[in-house]
Amino acid sequence: MTVQTMEIMDVVDSLPIDMKLELIDHLLQSISPPQSEVDDAWSAEVERRIDEVESGKVKLIPMEEVRERMRKRYRK
Template identity: 40%
Template sequence: MTAGMDEITQLALTLPVDQRAQVAKALLASLDDPADSAEVHEAWTAEIKSRVDDITSGRVQTIPHDEVKARLAADRAARQQR
């Protein structure tokens, strides 16, 4: 870390928690590439549409949440007995 970066870091660490969170959020947001963000959004939109189409067409069947939880609990219990 350069001296300037170290100085900024030390200064930021003196801020209250909520202000440090705002600074961290701003710094992380500055790393996002807008082109990547648009591509990711477009890809997720296509994926969601595909999954909805699969469900509405009957190509796939959903599993009720309670059933999924029960299966996971049974799998976990079986692994713990090994």
């Protein structure tokens, strides 16, 4: 940890809880993409997967086959 970071941490430690919570919220928002970007990314992923299924690039596995594989894999 740098000296500057340690100094910031000392200041943060002295803050009242409500200010710490505001700071936490600000920091999280500054490092996390906005929810709309996440939603857009998931929408694109869903569309990509649908396209792969519809084009025949990937083959779906019937549910009963999935269950049987899981039973075999996790049988005690």
